[in-house]
Amino acid sequence: MRSAFAVRGGDGTNSPLESLLKNGPVMGIQRESRGRREENLKESAVIGGPALLLLVVGFAVAYLFVEPAPPDRIEIAAGARGGAYFAFAERYRDIVAAQGVELVVRETSGSIENLGLLDDPTSDVQIAFVQGGTGDPTESPDLMSLASLYYEPIWLFHRAGDSIERLSDLNGKTIAIGADGSGTQPVARMLLRENGVADGTKHLSIGGWAAVDALRQGVVDATFIVASPEADFVNALLADDAVQAMNFRRAAAYSHRHRFLSEVTLPQGVVDLARDIPPADITLVAATATLVARKDFHPALVALLLQTAQQVHRDGGMLEGVDRFPSGRHVDFPLSEDARRYLKSGQNFLQRYLPFWVANFLDRTKVMLVPLLTLLYPLFRMLPPVYRWRMRSKVARCYQDLSRLEGDLRGMAAGDDIATFTAELDRIEDVVRELHVSRGYLDSVYALRLHIEMVRAEVARSAGGTAPRGAGTTPVKADRSTDPRVIPPP
Numbered sequence: 001m002r003s004a005f006a007v008r009g010g011d012g013t014n015s016p017l018e019s020l021l022k023n024g025p026v027m028g029i030q031r032e033s034r035g036r037r038e039e040n041l042k043e044s045a046v047i048g049g050p051a052l053l054l055l056v057v058g059f060a061v062a063y064l065f066v067e068p069a070p071p072d073r074i075e076i077a078a079g080a081r082g083g084a085y086f087a088f089a090e091r092y093r094d095i096v097a098a099q100g101v102e103l104v105v106r107e108t109s110g111s112i113e114n115l116g117l118l119d120d121p122t123s124d125v126q127i128a129f130v131q132g133g134t135g136d137p138t139e140s141p142d143l144m145s146l147a148s149l150y151y152e153p154i155w156l157f158h159r160a161g162d163s164i165e166r167l168s169d170l171n172g173k174t175i176a177i178g179a180d181g182s183g184t185q186p187v188a189r190m191l192l193r194e195n196g197v198a199d200g201t202k203h204l205s206i207g208g209w210a211a212v213d214a215l216r217q218g219v220v221d222a223t224f225i226v227a228s229p230e231a232d233f234v235n236a237l238l239a240d241d242a243v244q245a246m247n248f249r250r251a252a253a254y255s256h257r258h259r260f261l262s263e264v265t266l267p268q269g270v271v272d273l274a275r276d277i278p279p280a281d282i283t284l285v286a287a288t289a290t291l292v293a294r295k296d297f298h299p300a301l302v303a304l305l306l307q308t309a310q311q312v313h314r315d316g317g318m319l320e321g322v323d324r325f326p327s328g329r330h331v332d333f334p335l336s337e338d339a340r341r342y343l344k345s346g347q348n349f350l351q352r353y354l355p356f357w358v359a360n361f362l363d364r365t366k367v368m369l370v371p372l373l374t375l376l377y378p379l380f381r382m383l384p385p386v387y388r389w390r391m392r393s394k395v396a397r398c399y400q401d402l403s404r405l406e407g408d409l410r411g412m413a414a415g416d417d418i419a420t421f422t423a424e425l426d427r428i429e430d431v432v433r434e435l436h437v438s439r440g441y442l443d444s445v446y447a448l449r450l451h452i453e454m455v456r457a458e459v460a461r462s463a464g465g466t467a468p469r470g471a472g473t474t475p476v477k478a479d480r481s482t483d484p485r486v487i488p489p490p
Contacts, residue, residue, distance in 0.1 A: 070298035070360060075104040077114040077128035080179075080208045084152075084228040085110075085129040085289070088312060095308045099356035101301070110182030110207070111135075118143055118294055126294055127305065131183030131226060132287040133260035135332035144295050145333040146302060147326035147343060148288040149309055150228060151264050151319045154187060155284070156246040157215060157237050158222040164246055167195035176214055176223035179207035187287065188224040191254075209233050215243060222246075226287060229266060229318045238277050247283050254285040260330055261285045264319045271318070286319065288330040295336075300360040302338040303351060391441045395448055398435075401428050402448070406455050409462060418463040425456050 076092065079085030086107065093103040106125060108114055114128035119140050131152055135143070158164045170192065177192075178184025184207055192201070204211075204220055211223040212233045227234050237243045248254065251263040264286045271277040291309065293302070309326045316322050328335050328343050350359035405424050412421075429452055437445055 068298075070101075070300040072100060073102040073104065074126050074301060075106055075124045077106050077108050077117045077125045079108055079110050079114075079129060079182075081107060082209060082232045083110075084231045087230075088149075088289075089129065091312055092305070092308050095311060096304060099304060101304065101356070108181065109179045110184065112183060112186070113181035115140060115143075115292070116181075118292060126297055128292055130290050130292040130332070131187070132290055132330050132332060133258065134183040134186055135290075135292065137333050140333070142295050143292055143333050144297075144336045144339075145328075145331035146291040146293055146336055146339045147306060147309060147328060148290045148330045149313050149325050150289050150317060151262065151286040152226050152228055152289050153264060153266070153284040153286040153319065154191070154248075154261075155225040155227070155234065155237075156222055156248075157225065157243050158246060159215070159218070160242055160244045162221065162244075164222065165249070167191055167197060170195075170197050170222060171201060172198070173221035174202040174204065174219070176206045176211040176220045177203045178205065178224055178226070179210070180205050182207050182226075183287075184224050184226040187226060191224075194257075212237060216240070228289070229271060235271065238271050239275070245278065245282055248285050249283060251283050251285045260287055260332065262288070262330070266318060290331050291326075292333055293336070297336075299338040300356075300363070302336055303342050303347070304356055306339060306342045307347060307351070391437050392444065394435055394437065395441070395444045398428055398432055398448055399451075401431075402451060402455060406458070409455070409458060412462065418459060421459045421462075422456075425452060425459065428452060 076089050078089035086105065089103075089105040093105055096103050104124075106117070108117070111129070111131040111134045114125070114130055115135055117123045117125040118128055119142070127146075129149075132148065137143070156164070156167070164170065175188075175192075177188040185205065189203075204214065206214060206220075207223075207225065211220070211225065214220045215223045215237075225231075225234060225237075229235070229238075238245065248263075255261045255263045262285070264284050266278060266282040266284060268278060268281050269276050291305065306326060313320075313325045314323055316324055326343065328340060348359075348363070350362050353359075354362070401424075405421060405428070409421055412418075429449075432445065432448055432452065435445060
């Protein structure tokens, strides 16, 4: 005997249970729920689609104003190997490499060559170390200063025993004035000229270790060097008993005559306490080493390099105090506005707590907040009224049809077919039956249903009978998911 719960009958037809599962109230509820979801999706597309499109267009327009990302490879013009510029450039390279930026160090003869590379549009050099006093903003209008970094004393080394107390004592001597392309040469020529050193004095265009060797071998009587006390060849000469550094007793006069020069003192023993180097305080005049870049240098890289410069130079050196450098003073070219802001306020919030590339991306795309703030908030304010209008317009369209039908009914002539009015009423009622509204608008729908019945009664009176109520008892489909104000009954 077959079970009473068999799904399929013996003749292959559906059993009552299967018919109930397919056509019963459960399947009806599922179909109705699926219909509500589809209707909700349509409503969301109609209401939210234009708003989303407007927001996307706003973001697209704002993106046009987003700055391009900084390059991940830059080239810096340094100086000769063994000099302070080259040593500091290598320290910069190691620090920025940790932030994902490759810094290529280019060996040069010095500041003049570095400026030439910056001015050359075919050069890959974007930033350089430049000695203060060697740059002219009128000749290089496309360059800008980022900061001054440390003091670069102007040294005059001569053989011990020679009586050289002033630069004027160099008349008639052979002098190394720095290599061609270096910043030493123009400063040396300027100081010799101001001190009345005759043009007949022999000048040799050599610098660095070549000048050190020439002085030691007696090829020259004196040599000018512009470099930090930490430079290898300066340390070598300071430690050489056969060589002596001239004391610039009129340093104050030089610093008053030239804005890029400062009076500094190298204290006794600061180079080597054990050997007491130097054996006495040395008064010097000093230029400043500066960081110079092209004006199109990316602002994010300005901040990165100044952050690096702070890490390297903040503690000062033999001549500088703590936190004296980097500084916006003693620069030849106009100070970059990004550099000025950084030197005044330091790192911004993003740079302080996020990796370089993440902070830069967020900083560049902050302009995207403009459409977010100017469009998104008004859109959120506008969407509820639009939603209410959509709900009410569904009912309003049916009311328009019903009002037109009622007007036609009142103007009906004798002999008009009453079935036409009945069919139109049935059509309107079918439309109302398929309306999906939230529970907050059910009162409007039920009011419409009552008005339909009133017009149907009027049609029946005009026909002399009673019109059938085809859909009058069909419940209105309410969309519970879109109305948070109504809690469904248990």
